[in-house]
Amino acid sequence: MDDLISRQKVIDTVEKIKIIAENELHDNEVLKTFNDVLNSLINIINLLPSTQSEPKRGKWIEAESQCGIKCSKCGYPVDDFCHSIDYIDLDYAPNYCPNCGRDMREE
Ligand SMILES: [Zn+2]
Numbered sequence: 203m204d205d206l207i208s209r210q211k212v213i214d215t216v217e218k219i220k221i222i223a224e225n226e227l228h229d230n231e232v233l234k235t236f237n238d239v240l241n242s243l244i245n246i247i248n249l250l251p252s253t254q255s256e257p258k259r260g261k262w263i264e265a266e267s268q269c270g271i272k273c274s275k276c277g278y279p280v281d282d283f284c285h286s287i288d289y290i291d292l293d294y295a296p297n298y299c300p301n302c303g304r305d306m307r308e309e
Pocket of ligand 1: 273276299300302304
């Protein structure tokens, strides 16, 4: 799997290279060509498709209240969750925490 890096950090790095080039390249034609290449590179970087990182996961756990469950990460409660008395059926629990958005499905 590819790793994920920040688009903005890559662009910032290219911008730093431009500053170094301005200090080191004393031929204006060469500097202009080099800057044109780096500007094209920045345009290409901006056109690269983004990807979503893995969704953060959590799980439903029993809440203190009877017939309730809560998010294991943020504690958001979902009450009235008994299928019958004292039986919590997680098959009917929401797939995502409505508060923090964690994916609550089993991996
Ligand atoms: Zn949550």
